Amino acid sequence: MNKEKLREKILGLSDLTTEEKTALLELINRKKKYGLVWEDKPEAVEEQLRDQIPVLKEVKELAIVNDPDTDKYPDHILIEGDNLHALTALSYTHEGKIDVIYIDPPYNTGNKDFVYNDSYVDKEDSYRHSKWLSFMEKRLKLAKRMLSDRGVIFISIDDNEVAQLKLLCDDIFETSTDPSKSNCLGILVWSLGAGTQAGQFTRSHEYVLSYTRNKLLLENFKGGEGIIDHSALKKISKKNPPVRFSFKAGTSFNAPDNFELLGSWGGSEKTSLISGKMIAFKGKLLYDVELEAGFAMAKQMKNWFSGKETFDSKGQRVLEFYFNKSGVLHYKKERSICNPKTVLQDIGSTKSGSNQLTEIIGNNDSFDYPKPLELIQYLIGLFPNEITLLDFFAGSGTTLHATIQLNAEDRGNRQCILVTNNENNICTDVTYERNKRVIAGYTTPNGEEKAGRPENNLRYYKAEFVPRTKTLRNKRALLSAATDLLCIKEGNYAEKEMFGSIKCSEKGCRYFQQGKKQMLVIYDESLIAQIIDELSTMEVEGKIKIYVFAPGMYPFTDDFLDVYDKIELCSLPDAIYKTYQHILPQTASTVLLSEDAEDSMRQSERLLNSVPSSLFETLN
Numbered sequence: 296m297n298k299e300k301l302r303e304k305i306l307g308l309s310d311l312t313t314e315e316k317t318a319l320l321e322l323i324n325r326k327k328k329y330g331l332v333w334e335d336k337p338e339a340v341e342e343q344l345r346d347q348i349p350v351l352k353e354v355k356e357l358a359i360v361n362d363p364d365t366d367k368y369p370d371h372i373l374i375e376g377d378n379l380h381a382l383t384a385l386s387y388t389h390e391g392k393i394d395v396i397y398i399d400p401p402y403n404t405g406n407k408d409f410v411y412n413d414s415y416v417d418k419e420d421s422y423r424h425s426k427w428l429s430f431m432e433k434r435l436k437l438a439k440r441m442l443s444d445r446g447v448i449f450i451s452i453d454d455n456e457v458a459q460l461k462l463l464c465d466d467i468f469e470t471s472t473d474p475s476k477s478n479c480l481g482i483l484v485w486s487l488g489a490g491t492q493a494g495q496f497t498r499s500h501e502y503v504l505s506y507t508r509n510k511l512l513l514e515n516f517k518g519g520e521g522i523i524d525h526s527a528l529k530k531i532s533k534k535n536p537p538v539r540f541s542f543k544a545g546t547s548f549n550a551p552d553n554f555e556l557l558g559s560w561g562g563s564e565k566t567s568l569i570s571g572k573m574i575a576f577k578g579k580l581l582y583d584v585e586l587e588a589g590f591a592m593a594k595q596m597k598n599w600f601s602g603k604e605t606f607d608s609k610g611q612r613v614l615e616f617y618f619n620k621s622g623v624l625h626y627k628k629e630r631s632i633c634n635p636k637t638v639l640q641d642i643g644s645t646k647s648g649s650n651q652l653t654e655i656i657g658n659n660d661s662f663d664y665p666k667p668l669e670l671i672q673y674l675i676g677l678f679p680n681e682i683t684l685l686d687f688f689a690g691s692g693t694t695l696h697a698t699i700q701l702n703a704e705d706r707g708n709r710q711c712i713l714v715t716n717n718e719n720n721i722c723t724d725v726t727y728e729r730n731k732r733v734i735a736g737y738t739t740p741n742g743e744e745k746a747g748r749p750e751n752n753l754r755y756y757k758a759e760f761v762p763r764t765k766t767l768r769n770k771r772a773l774l775s776a777a778t779d780l781l782c783i784k785e786g787n788y789a790e791k792e793m794f795g796s797i798k799c800s801e802k803g804c805r806y807f808q809q810g811k812k813q814m815l816v817i818y819d820e821s822l823i824a825q826i827i828d829e830l831s832t833m834e835v836e837g838k839i840k841i842y843v844f845a846p847g848m849y850p851f852t853d854d855f856l857d858v859y860d861k862i863e864l865c866s867l868p869d870a871i872y873k874t875y876q877h878i879l880p881q882t883a884s885t886v887l888l889s890e891d892a893e894d895s896m897r898q899s900e901r902l903l904n905s906v907p908s909s910l911f912e913t914l915n
Contacts, residue, residue: 331462333425339412340377341433344879347760348871349380350776351783357727357755359734364789366810368750369702369710371695372783373730375722376758378687381714382437384758385685387777387874388784389712393441394682396448397674397694399666403427403456410718428459434687435467437878441685442508447480449674450504451666457482457502468506480505480513485639485670488646503639503674516633516677527596527616527624529589531565538593539569541585543600547617550575556622561588566622573622580618592616592626635677643667652691654739655729662691662725671697680707689713692726696733699748727755754788763882765872767846771818773868774844778805778816780871781842787812795829797822811836816867817843823854830858838863845869 305311305319351374362368374381401409405418411426420426438448452460465477483503490499507513529535548554556573559565571584590596595613599605605613607628614627648667671694675684680701686694698711715722736747761773782788789809792799799805803822807814813835817823820843830839841862843850850866852859 330466331428331459333428334422336411336422336426336429338379338429338433340379341880343760344380344383344763345882346763348763348773348875348879349376349384349758349760350773351381351384351756351779352759352776353779353782354755354757359731359751359753360788361734361749361752364809366786366812368752369708370752370754370786370788371698371710371730372712372754372756373689373692373695373722373727374712374714374756374758375717376714377716378714379433379437380758382434382441382687383875383878384780385712385783386437386440386878387871388780389683389685390440390874391443392683393685393712394443394446395675395678396438396442396446396685396687397451397671398438398448398686398688399451399690400431400688401427402453404453405455424456424459427456428463431460432463432467435464438685438687439467439508440878444509444512445507445514447505447507447513447678449483450506451485451501452504453501454498457504460504464504464506468508478507478510480507480510481637483637483639485642488644503670516635517679523611523629524625524627527590527592527626528561528566529591531589535589537565537567537587538590539585539587540590540593540596541583542580544580544583546580547578547615548575548580548622549578549617550620550622552576554620560621561623565589566624575618586624588624590624595626633677639670639673642673643669648691648693651693651696652725652729655732655737656725657740662721665691666693668693668697668700672701675701675709680705680709682709684709684711685714686711687714689715689726690721692729695726695730695753699730699733699751702751703748727753756783763879770846770868771844773871774816774818774842775801777868777871781814781816782807785812785814785840787814787840794826795833797825797829813837813839815839815841817841820844820851823851827855827858830861833861835861841865842867 302320305316308316311319374385403409403416403423405416405420405423407415407417409416409427409430411430416423416426435448442448450460450464461479461482465479468478483505485501485503487499487501490497492498531537552575554575557568559567566586566588569585569587572582573584574581592607592613595605595607596616599613599616607613612629614629616624616626619625644667645664647669648665651668652662652665675682675697684694684698689695692713692715695711695713698709701707702709713726715726717723730753734748734751734753737745739745756779759776761776762769785807787807787809789807790799791806791808794804794806794815797804801818803819804815804817804826806816815826817826823843839862841850841855842865845851845866848866848869850864852864855862855864
């Protein structure tokens with residue numbers, strides 16, 4: 296269709312007013328965009344945000360704190376509530392601070408696995424996919440705000456929504472400089488092993504979509520397949536003559552006890568036993584041996600066995616030399632650039648995930664198909680060991696369990712934030728209970744004692760709400776209710792009774808000191824002069840973060856000038872309102888205006904339908 300000629304025809308119609316012609320031209324000028332189109336479906340939890348602001352309130356009696364006055368151990372966070380509310384609140388505390396997000400959202404199979412507005416969505420629901428996309432879009436846009444510049448999100452999904460989810464994520468995570476390019480890292484295929492029958496095929500896989508905030512800033516993956524295992528032998532030839540090398544008793548030998556090799560072995564490599572006995576015992580070589588073979592890493596072998604730090608010709612660090620169960624010498628090295636495979640095989644299954652959950656909390660019917668520890672540990676292990684993780688479809692709590700396990704294995708300091716609702720008491724009876732036992736230790740159903748991981752803290756929160764209207768009373772209520780949010784934001788939870796000689800209270804001020812971190816929240820601005828007097832004589836290491844109530848954005852900076860070198864000021868609740876202004880849905884009054892605009896658009900569409908069809912025939 297020649298749009299220019301169509302515009303000329305519309306402008307030439309004598310029976311239309313100027314306003315009517317303008318409306319028709321606006322409809323023609325709308326550009327179609329490649330991608331998903333669906334009918335947005337209202338969501339009750341979002342409508343609640345039109346009038347209320349979400350905050351997080353700690354349930355102190357459920358806190359598991361092993362070292363309250365230091366920041367030696369990571370403070371993991373579990374939030375009970377709708378994840379849209381929780382993500383909104385976390386936008387203030389963690390925008391741009393999350394390194395890795397893993398989520399396992401409802402797959403929308405139609406088998407009542409997905410709840411929308413308190414009702415299960417079944418296969419007969421004609422808006423099933425629209426509801427799911429509306430649900431996911433809101434949460435993924437907030438998730439993107441959470442990610443650091445180098446952050447990565449992993450999303451588990453199956454065939455029911457993988458195509459739609461890919462297009463949705465391409466749109467949300469596209470680059471700002473080039474909209475045609477997304478930040479998709481890849482679609483991983485996770486092998487489930489045996490699988491289940493699905494029509495003509497046995498479905499034995501699911502998907503994990505992976506996206507980053509900015510692919511150009513993403514660093515190389517660590518761990519995982521960053522460790523390479525190779526044979527240390529070469530085929531003997533004129534260019535590669537045999538070399539003799541002595542191996543001491545105690546060298547790793549991954550073979551059954553009393554496994555013995557004689558003579559020559561190793562296929563084309565032809566490893567020959569010159570002296571000693573090649574016998575395995577408790578995973579080690581029992582005797583000294585001298586072997587002859589075409590060794591590929593003779594120089595590195597000499598360095599490594601003499602106790603020196605060893606690198607290959609590419610500068611990649613050699614981690615170990617060992618004999619495999621066939622007696623062939625292998626070596627492990629770190630790969631400088633890790634490019635994991637997109638097919639994930641032998642990395643747990645939903646069955647192993649169920650077994651792991653049952654081992655900790657016993658038989659439980661409230662959660663089906665939990666993800667296994669192996670899958671989450673693999674994904675987390677691609678990153679450094681001091682990162683912040685988020686899972687806002689936490690379910691059974693596998694992500695936190697995997698985080699705790701990895702920290703124990705490599706002495707990492709990863710922090711994990713979980714969000715889940717409490718449908719069927721999942722949060723209290725499964726998510727919380729599982730990780731409470733992992734931290735404290737537990738006994739398996741068969742009586743085996745499992746040691747705890749006390750080098751972790753776990754804090755439990757619930758979503759609460761404050762009226763959104765900006766009255767002075769509501770502003771004070773927001774600051775008071777948001778103090779737990781400030782603790783999360785600053786990573787400072789150790790509340791003290793006194794600030795110098797000032798007795799703290801919920802109406803005056805509250806003071807927190809955990810390790811070197813200090814935070815003061817001032818609710819009553821009449822205390823400012825007294826607080827300044829205390830600060831003037833106080834020895835301060837670093838700076839004290841001071842949040843002070845103010846009706847506007849001014850945090851009484853002039854009053855604090857004499858002690859400004861000791862503090863960092865922030866005005867509340869203005870800072871919270873600023874964060875939320877681009878996140879919260881429109882208020883009720885704005886929605887009415889939007890509805891008026893929609894009515895105007897409908898009138899334009901009715902007008903378009905009244906125009907003779909001959910006008911819209913294809914024009915050449």
